[in-house]
Amino acid sequence: MGTRPNSxxxxxxxxxxxxxxxxxxxxxxxxDQCNLPDALVQEIRGYQPIVNKIVQxxxxxxxxxxxxxxxxxxxxxxxxxxxxxxxxxxxxxxxLERMGRDGLxxxxxxxxxxxHWVRGFESAQLVAPFKKNLxxxxxxxxxxTPRGGIIADVIAVESFKxxxxxxxxxxxxxxxxxxxxxxxxxxTVVYRSKGASVAAxxxxxxxxxxxxxxxxxxSPHTGGQDYEEGVRKIPSACITVEDAEMILxxxxxxxxxxxxxxxxxxxxxxxxxxxxxxxxxxxxYTNYSVVIVSGNGTAAAADDPSDLVxxxxxxxWGGRAYKEAHKAEEKKxxxxxxxxxxxxxxxxxxxxxxxxxAECIMRExxxxxGALNATEFETPTDGGxxxxxxxxxxxxxxxxxxxxxxxxxxxxxxxDSMAVxxxxxxxxxxxxxxxxxxxxxxxxVSIPKDVTD
Amino acid sequence: MGTRPNSxxxxxxxxxxxxxxxxxxxxxxxxDQCNLPDALVQEIRGYQPIVNKIVQxxxxxxxxxxxxxxxxxxxxxxxxxxxxxxxxxxxxxxxLERMGRDGLxxxxxxxxxxxHWVRGFESAQLVAPFKKNLxxxxxxxxxxTPRGGIIADVIAVESFKxxxxxxxxxxxxxxxxxxxxxxxxxxTVVYRSKGASVAAxxxxxxxxxxxxxxxxxxSPHTGGQDYEEGVRKIPSACITVEDAEMILxxxxxxxxxxxxxxxxxxxxxxxxxxxxxxxxxxxxYTNYSVVIVSGNGTAAAADDPSDLVxxxxxxxWGGRAYKEAHKAEEKKxxxxxxxxxxxxxxxxxxxxxxxxxAECIMRExxxxxGALNATEFETPTDGGxxxxxxxxxxxxxxxxxxxxxxxxxxxxxxxDSMAVxxxxxxxxxxxxxxxxxxxxxxxxVSIPKDVTD
Numbered sequence: 055m056g057t058r059p060n061s062x063x064x065x066x067x068x069x070x071x072x073x074x075x076x077x078x079x080x081x082x083x084x085x086d087q088c089n090l091p092d093a094l095v096q097e098i099r100g101y102q103p104i105v106n107k108i109v110q111x112x113x114x115x116x117x118x119x120x121x122x123x124x125x126x127x128x129x130x131x132x133x134x135x136x137x138x139x140x141x142x143x144x145x146x147x148x149x150l151e152r153m154g155r156d157g158l159x160x161x162x163x164x165x166x167x168x169x170h171w172v173r174g175f176e177s178a179q180l181v182a183p184f185k186k187n188l189x190x191x192x193x194x195x196x197x198x199t200p201r202g203g204i205i206a207d208v209i210a211v212e213s214f215k216x217x218x219x220x221x222x223x224x225x226x227x228x229x230x231x232x233x234x235x236x237x238x239x240x241x242t243v244v245y246r247s248k249g250a251s252v253a254a255x256x257x258x259x260x261x262x263x264x265x266x267x268x269x270x271x272x273s274p275h276t277g278g279q280d281y282e283e284g285v286r287k288i289p290s291a292c293i294t295v296e297d298a299e300m301i302l303x304x305x306x307x308x309x310x311x312x313x314x315x316x317x318x319x320x321x322x323x324x325x326x327x328x329x330x331x332x333x334x335x336x337x338x339y340t341n342y343s344v345v346i347v348s349g350n351g352t353a354a355a356a357d358d359p360s361d362l363v364x365x366x367x368x369x370x371w372g373g374r375a376y377k378e379a380h381k382a383e384e385k386k387x388x389x390x391x392x393x394x395x396x397x398x399x400x401x402x403x404x405x406x407x408x409x410x411x412a413e414c415i416m417r418e419x420x421x422x423x424g425a426l427n428a429t430e431f432e433t434p435t436d437g438g439x440x441x442x443x444x445x446x447x448x449x450x451x452x453x454x455x456x457x458x459x460x461x462x463x464x465x466x467x468x469x470d471s472m473a474v475x476x477x478x479x480x481x482x483x484x485x486x487x488x489x490x491x492x493x494x495x496x497x498x499v500s501i502p503k504d505v506t507d
Numbered sequence: 508m509g510t511r512p513n514s515x516x517x518x519x520x521x522x523x524x525x526x527x528x529x530x531x532x533x534x535x536x537x538x539d540q541c542n543l544p545d546a547l548v549q550e551i552r553g554y555q556p557i558v559n560k561i562v563q564x565x566x567x568x569x570x571x572x573x574x575x576x577x578x579x580x581x582x583x584x585x586x587x588x589x590x591x592x593x594x595x596x597x598x599x600x601x602x603l604e605r606m607g608r609d610g611l612x613x614x615x616x617x618x619x620x621x622x623h624w625v626r627g628f629e630s631a632q633l634v635a636p637f638k639k640n641l642x643x644x645x646x647x648x649x650x651x652t653p654r655g656g657i658i659a660d661v662i663a664v665e666s667f668k669x670x671x672x673x674x675x676x677x678x679x680x681x682x683x684x685x686x687x688x689x690x691x692x693x694x695t696v697v698y699r700s701k702g703a704s705v706a707a708x709x710x711x712x713x714x715x716x717x718x719x720x721x722x723x724x725x726s727p728h729t730g731g732q733d734y735e736e737g738v739r740k741i742p743s744a745c746i747t748v749e750d751a752e753m754i755l756x757x758x759x760x761x762x763x764x765x766x767x768x769x770x771x772x773x774x775x776x777x778x779x780x781x782x783x784x785x786x787x788x789x790x791x792y793t794n795y796s797v798v799i800v801s802g803n804g805t806a807a808a809a810d811d812p813s814d815l816v817x818x819x820x821x822x823x824w825g826g827r828a829y830k831e832a833h834k835a836e837e838k839k840x841x842x843x844x845x846x847x848x849x850x851x852x853x854x855x856x857x858x859x860x861x862x863x864x865a866e867c868i869m870r871e872x873x874x875x876x877g878a879l880n881a882t883e884f885e886t887p888t889d890g891g892x893x894x895x896x897x898x899x900x901x902x903x904x905x906x907x908x909x910x911x912x913x914x915x916x917x918x919x920x921x922x923d924s925m926a927v928x929x930x931x932x933x934x935x936x937x938x939x940x941x942x943x944x945x946x947x948x949x950x951x952v953s954i955p956k957d958v959t960d
Contacts (some may be wrong), residue, residue, distance in 0.1 A: 130757050270724070296925075300583055303583050469723060
């Protein structure tokens, strides 16, 4: 395009992040009570031609389909890319090379220490009352079983409340299977993140969790989990919705079920990986008023569930490292944060966090996205775990609103692959992202903020 | 209910059948050109109160939810039930016991020789250019690999047409991966059923087939396959949509892919199993004018893909055995055939095959199903593989029209489980089936037929 904005556009690929609760954000239905200066409104409206040009170039021009192709090449070439693996480091090198080739500037990396969890051999089998292999995926940070695995009888419950009613005498030595009904990701994921320690407190030897998804075709969905301090760490894995519900039905009919669980998963010393950074230097403000556009190493198509656990679920380490490294200059330099972390289905608009004045500006900007049919505006943001290091402290930011009703169907499973990505929708998301970031970076004013620390 | 129809209702559980092409049937939009005698029309309309009573009893009365519970108990208790296994024989015994307890008459079995294919250990791994385990399921009747498996480079194609263009020199010694786009089950399944022999003719050592499904969340979908006579039998298995498409993309970028495939699957001597039969003896015609209601051992919820292959895919053996055993009396005794084999989602009505006069009668009968909102009528039948032994020869029959748009999402995969079945819809299907069968069996006339041999 040859056109560049006034301010720096900074592309930040944070290698580790975490999906926090992602219940539907509260739709802001208030009447637009903005009183922006008319000159600013007119300035924003003046971007309509350039927004349309960006959109046309990405969706209908020479870049059409290119985003999908590049992403496919990345996931097909490197496969699973857990933090701590050579595949991830080689992927970072590949991205750096591509960013340089694409003409981005100041392409570099910054050190980021990340947890190093290794998924080893994993196997679960119902051994009584009949034999059935259970598709299983260990949860990120889970310890393994002793060599040869654990063979134990099952306690199956639908809720923590039901589990509370059980005596430690009954739970001791058992494998506890949690089979919560899907309510929402935010409400249901607590069984995955906390189940192991809840069960361990009553003497359980392992936990298996019904995959956290509203819909299943026989695949387990993994994710991170947290051991409570001072509680014995027991192996924890997810099984399919189908198997979990079958186990619960059998258990409730009074049958004795026995499971053989073997997991060679283990936690190693932290690994020094890298955040991947590139810039599009602005014409006027060359080293501040930075607009940060963030993704993480696993993006929308991870091609392997083992990848996702490590890439997204171990605790926002990439974002944290970036925050610490740039603490001194953040207030002066950082203007706005974009993050796409909850799907790249058909775009709908922007999901914003920040103060009222910033909101009013972003409401005007999203109105420019008519060519993409993506003019919706919601607040506060739902999603954007990496940038939450800043948005929770008053920096303004936005995540990508998109038609992601089926996001959790694929989330952290073998189904999270290029098959989910539609090339046209991916182009539209890229166009929305590029156009919104361009306008924010080029605008004569910075986006207002109320930073609390 | 205490009410029984004039004629015999015969419940036939055929243990092996095959899902033939199941493209959408042609919706019959012709104006209803029926000229049934008015007395017959009035007689059929007179069944409205009893149809409503049957529906109410099953959907809203003491049987509400019972069908789902019984099916869950069956699949949960016996797990995978391949023909030739002790699990299937024990399941048959359980069904016999239940049928007797439910007050059915002449509960018995009849011998049926079935193919005996055994799924052994199965494993597929992409070993170059990177290592990735490929979820795999051998296809029914597939031979195994030599011990230790086959390690070979890959040829990946999208169609038989593309494969035709390849030289045997290039194919020899390779594992051929067929990655057909989903068009419809009928059109796409040919890659699963014929792929092995097509590839073997050019010297391939094994075939892997993209699962035959329009939608995937990382699960392989198995099914039967047929070796062509005189062609070397090579191992054949299905892999996930996601992995198949990834392999095709990498292959087309010019990469050399190597796969290690190990399958201990094998074909044993035919096994003598049983068709399971029970009757509801009519009040007037106690041993003829039989209305046959057929399912097969795997029904809608199989709980394990290995079950489905064997139960449904090895060639209509149960139906064939029944046909041969009752050849002498079929024309005199057999009135009408019902079969449910393509899902038990929300019912829509009946899908009919037979002559025009029979069609007119069934069009009147389906009008009685207003309480179920299931008054649709289509012809000819799409589905009903077991009863095709008779319907293809002019006997009248019907299969269950239901909202099965997602049927192939679960078909022959680990996702085909109780989680797919909705208790209320299952009740409605049972009610439609029971009511339609009752009316046909009780009607003063037999359903007309034009039997060709």
